[in-house]
Amino acid sequence: MDDFCENELSKYVTLTQLNITHKSKVYLVKNTLDNKIYIKKHVENYNLNVYKMLKSIESYNIPRIYDLFEIDNELIIIEEFINGLTLEEIKEKSYLIDEKKVALYMITLCGALEKLHNLNPPIIHRDIKPSNIIINNDGILKLIDFDVSKIFKEYSKKDTALLGTKGYISPELYCFNRTDIRSDIYSIGILINVLTIGAYPQDIENPGILNPIIKKCTNLSPENRYQTVSELKKDLENIFEEVDESKKSLSLEKNKKEMFKKPIINYDLTEDNKALASTNASPIKLSEIYKIIPGFRTETPWKTIIAILWYMFVISGLFIKPLLSIMFLLFTSLYTNFLNLKEKLPLIKNENISVKIFGYFFYSFIIFFGLGAFLK
Known part of the structure; x- marks a missing residue:
């Protein structure tokens, strides 16, 4: 480490x-000089x-x-x-x-990606997911974690590594085909x-x-997707034209004084309001509760019929061997990803297939x- 880097880094106390x-x-x-809080990140595999x-x-x-410091291959x-909550949280x-709230988040996200995609050459994020998007305490959306991002190369025909998060990775990346801005889309x-x-x-x-936008x-x-985030942003704005005032409050390039003068509607996540975060999202309506039950979620007729027969069998078993029926229900929940269990349970949520x-x-x-x- 040279003296300059050592001197600069010495300002930051962990x-x-x-x-x-x-x-x-x-x-x-x-930082011991300005007494402000920062994030210090050490990255080994990176694109400077x-x-x-x-x-x-x-x-x-x-x-x-x-600041950026390149030291010993790191x-x-x-x-x-950024103090706030991720969309995952x-x-x-x-x-x-x-x-509507999700659409407003996405309009802002598209605005952030416009900045990246319109660079020459463009930057592709390649790891867009709930845990990489933070809503800070001023209600401002922040796109974070550029560790697997890359600069788009027009002449490159293939990607050399499978990077990103399973479930969010575009199909072309699984074949190591070239990714571009449509992979973020x-x-x-x-x-x-x-x-x-x-x-x-x-x-x-x-x-x-x-639904049409998701599809x-x-x-x-990639040829049949939105070709730019600007196109996607426009469709999102058209769908929610009636919430124009809320949308304006999330404008990417709004005046800085205005941004901090009044909080963004429904997005203020200060300490006093964090406990109310769950009430800001719409709860599941009683009439739609069936949509979270395995077999009924996709509203596919044959799946629904099988589910009805299965649940009738299990429920009838409650009167004969209740513990056995409970066992069947637990297995059903585990293997049908009830309430998105595979994203919550340790081991199962691991990206390593063996784990x-x-x-x-x-x-x-x-x-x-x-x-x-207990059955014995």
Whole structure:
């Protein structure tokens, strides 16, 4: 480490370790000169040009990068500290988020991606998912985690690595075909479905007004998707023309004084309002409760018929061997992803397929032998 880097980094005192993954190590630090809080991130596999371009961007919706230090094959990034909740945390509090609110989030997200995609060359995020989007305490959406982002290369025919998050990765990346800005658009379609329905579109389709947009975003062929986030943003704005005032309050390039003078409607997540985050999202209506029950979620007739017969069998068993019926219900919940269990249970939510399979065996063992002991 040279003297300059050592001197600059010595200003930052580590307060706590926030996260360690195979991609990066993240720390909360304090600058001893200005007494402000920052994020310090250590990244080993990185694209320096991506971070240099991000450092030059001015956007309310992309965390500001203050310093970059390349030391011993590692990149140390000093960036803006964002205090707020991720969309993953908001979703966990309320299970589902209102379609209009999701659309407003996506309009802002598209605005942030416009900045990246319109660069020359464009930056592709490649890991758009709920945990990489934060709504800060001023109600401003922030797109974070550019660790797997890349600069689009016109002459490149293939990607050399499978990067991103399973479920949100576009189909072309699985074949190591070249990804472009339409790969981010695919991820947005998945994101909309997950936030509004609680599942991937291949499991349960959103039946609401966002359905056509989701289908176009997630088309298997990039040629049949939206070709730019500007097109997607326009369709989202057209659908929700009646909420123009709310939409304006989320405008990407609004006047800074106006942005901090009044909170964004329904998006204020200050400490006093965090406890109310779940009430800001629409609860599941009683008339729609069946949509979360395995067999009824997709409203496919043959699946519904099988589900009715199965539940009749299990319920009738409650009067004969109740513990056996409960066991069947637990197995049904586990293997049909009831309430999106595969994203919540340890082991099963792991991206490693071997760990995931072990998880299913482990929980099956617990259910079978746990209740089986009482059946004897």
